Amino acid sequence: MNSFSAAQRSRVTMLDVAERAGVSKASVSRFIGEDRALLSDAIALRIEQAIDELGYRPNQMARGLKRGRTRLIGMLVADIRNPYSIAVMHGVETACRQHGYSLVVCNTDRDDEQERLHLAALRAYNVEGLIVNTLGHHLDQLLELQREMPLVLVDRKIEPLHSDLVGLDNPATVRMALDHLEQQGYRDILLVSEAPDGTSSRVERLESFKSEIARRPTLTGTVLEIDGHLNAPLHAFVRKTPARAKALFCANGVAALACTKALRELGLTLFEDIGLIAVDDLDWYPLVGSGITALAQPTEAIGTQAFECLLKRLRGDTESPRTLDFLAQLIVRGSTSPT
Known part of the structure; x- marks a missing residue:
């Protein structure tokens, strides 16, 4: 068992692990990534011991960015104070957690410029998918994002976006x-x-x-x-x-x-x-x-279904966009x- 403090562990790098184990940095990367099977049992054991001794904790966000997987879902809402938005957001967040994703929520306060800035920020965060509950006045940005990731609309159609829409009948x-x-x-x-x-x-x-x-x-x-x-x-x-x-x-x-x-x-x-x-x-x-x-x-269910639609798209569903209307x-x- 190592006696490193949390502060010391946070400063330990992949290179430190490689030097302690007497292997290359690439081997450590394979060990903590998805290519561990490429390593010999002896090298894997040395790396595992070095990680334990140094208290190394991989930067999951950095690894996600490198692989294009951040496990982040973005949600854009027009008014976070609106009880409807709060309930839908709770449904989305609960579903995200159940599937190992984290939710990043951006509130536009019905301000077009704020919406533009938030869309740019969500793109910079490398979110894997986006749920939108705004008027979508910055159509050019939304269309660009839609080419990069799946996008689901809640309550409001935004023409000419061809996306799944979840809301009320x-x-x-x-x-x-x-x-x-x-x-x-x-x-x-x-x-x-x-x-x-x-x-x-x-x-x-x-x-x-x-x-x-x-x-x-x-x-x-x-x-x-x-x-x-x-x-x-x-x-x-x-x-x-x-x-x-x-x-x-x-x-x-x-x-x-x-x-x-x-x-x-x-x-x-x-x-x-x-x-x-x-x-x-x-x-x-x-x-x-x-x-x-x-x-x-059924606001919670609307939020849950919005995420489920997004998850299907993330898993490769290429069917035509669907409109899912819930009954009051x-x-x-x-x-x-x-x-």
Whole structure:
């Protein structure tokens, strides 16, 4: 057993091992690499003894870079504070660990320049694959990276990238929401959404809402994009005639929070004056009034599947890009139970 300190071990080099064992540096490299079988038993034993005596620890990152294998996966997210991104990221990271990979996460804060810098950094880190949950405004960089490594998209399509896409089945989610509201007796529906801004999932929800309303004669529907001034349009929606049962359909957690705040400021009774259903199922949904009815996204599963798609590509899968859409789960609470 050697008595080297951690600091001393960290300074031991491959050359030190070679000199102690009386062999070449190339032989030590073969021993700690994947070519140990090329060495004689006697030389392998001397190297093993020298490593033990010196307390040598190979630099795994350097070895990985030399072989083109770093076991690093990159993930680019638009907003790391978003609960959706956090949950998806956790699913990705858990799957990475289970397969012996480490995850490098870069947050763009929805800033195009930051996205450009992060993409360059991830390339410099020699990540083996990339998971992207941003708008992808730097298409030239993404296309270049895609030529070098597999790339998987989460929640948002980026044209013309031909990559696997994992996310929510938005048309089915909208149908589920409107089916529930219609069954509960609501007839006048206001979809509240952040501005699309090129985000494919938001666009899909808006388009699906309009097409579903058009084929349901018992319902009327309107779209309201969040611009920081919700009180006036929400008040007008609640008070407009005819006095039919009205409900808000919030396209995500951001819209749900904005609507809940506005309804409180307007002095409306949650949820007697108006119903509310929202995509996502955030921790605070059950705590508001009698609870907010949710269309929960399987975010952890989305993250896990994104990594599984990437792993298949890393292992040589050359099939055409796949789109994997998960179904939301309807969780009924008091916000859609008219009294």
